[in-house]
Amino acid sequence: MGIVANTERWAIRIHGTVQGVGFRPFVFRLATRLKLAGEVGNDELGVWCEAQGPAKVLAEFVRRLETDSPPLARVQSITTRPIEEVGGPGFEIAATKRGAGGLMAIPPDVSTCAACMSEVLDPADRRFGYPFTCCTDCGPRYTVVRELPYDREATSLADFAMCEYCQAEYGDPAGRRFHAQANCCADCGPALGISVVSSEFAHMASARAPLDAAIEMIFPPSPQSISSTRMSSH
Numbered sequence: 716m717g718i719v720a721n722t723e724r725w726a727i728r729i730h731g732t733v734q735g736v737g738f739r740p741f742v743f744r745l746a747t748r749l750k751l752a753g754e755v756g757n758d759e760l761g762v763w764c765e766a767q768g769p770a771k772v773l774a775e776f777v778r779r780l781e782t783d784s785p786p787l788a789r790v791q792s793i794t795t796r797p798i799e800e801v802g803g804p805g806f807e808i809a810a811t812k813r814g815a816g817g818l819m820a821i822p823p824d825v826s827t828c829a830a831c832m833s834e835v836l837d838p839a840d841r842r843f844g845y846p847f848t849c850c851t852d853c854g855p856r857y858t859v860v861r862e863l864p865y866d867r868e869a870t871s872l873a874d875f876a877m878c879e880y881c882q883a884e885y886g887d888p889a890g891r892r893f894h895a896q897a898n899c900c901a902d903c904g905p906a907l908g909i910s911v912v913s914s915e916f917a918h919m920a921s922a923r924a925p926l927d928a929a930i931e932m933i934f935p936p937s938p939q940s941i942s943s944t945r946m947s948s949h
């Protein structure tokens with residue numbers, strides 16, 4: 716005796732706005748840092764977790780689930796109960812369990828974060844100018860979700876298979892796109908398009924990026940520049 720660590724396993728349930736906000740990756744990172752074994756997942760009630768380790772560390776883990784949660788998460792309550800220990804070291808993100816029933820909050824869309832914006836504005840970045848850039852800290856949630864739990868298959872991104880670069884980001888626990896369900900880029904994600912009905916605007920759609928064209932239609936340039944554009948196209 717004395718060599719065997721006195722460990723316990725706790726079933727932990729987290730209620731609130733905890734899906735689509737990077738909560739599972741956060742739990743994964745926290746548990747890994749505290750050297751706890753177990754798993755975390757989404758279900759229709761929120762986020763469930765089983766964690767195994769010394770009771771003191773488990774208590775610290777639960778405390779930090781609340782105090783250190785991601786910026787977009789809103790933890791309403793956390794419940795814990797001891798369960799039987801099972802083997803297996805390491806901590807993992809489990810496949811989503813369905814059919815639990817119940818209600819949970821759909822996270823809102825969140826405007827582009829500073830980190831994503833700097834990528835969009837950086838000519839050297841692979842997401843330069845890509846309008847659907849997002850991460851676990853920002854991007855669409857409510858707009859793209861079709862049903863809960865919030866997983867990629869349950870969003871309008873389901874039909875867009877991630878390219879190898881996006882997939883690598885999605886699988887990297889150290890990055891801010893770890894398990895970012897709406898992760899995509901210009902190579903693998905949705906594209907902006909514009910359909911021009913009026914021939915008056917036809918030159919814009921062909922000559923400019925769709926977003927520029929839309930901006931020009933909504934905020935037309937001054938009359939002088941329009942007439943010079945028309946004259947030059949004669």
Ligand SMILES: [Zn+2]
Pocket residue numbers: 827828829830831832848849850851852853854
């Ligand atoms: Zn972001």
Ligand SMILES: [Zn+2]
Pocket residue numbers: 877878879880881882899900901902903904
């Ligand atoms: Zn991609």
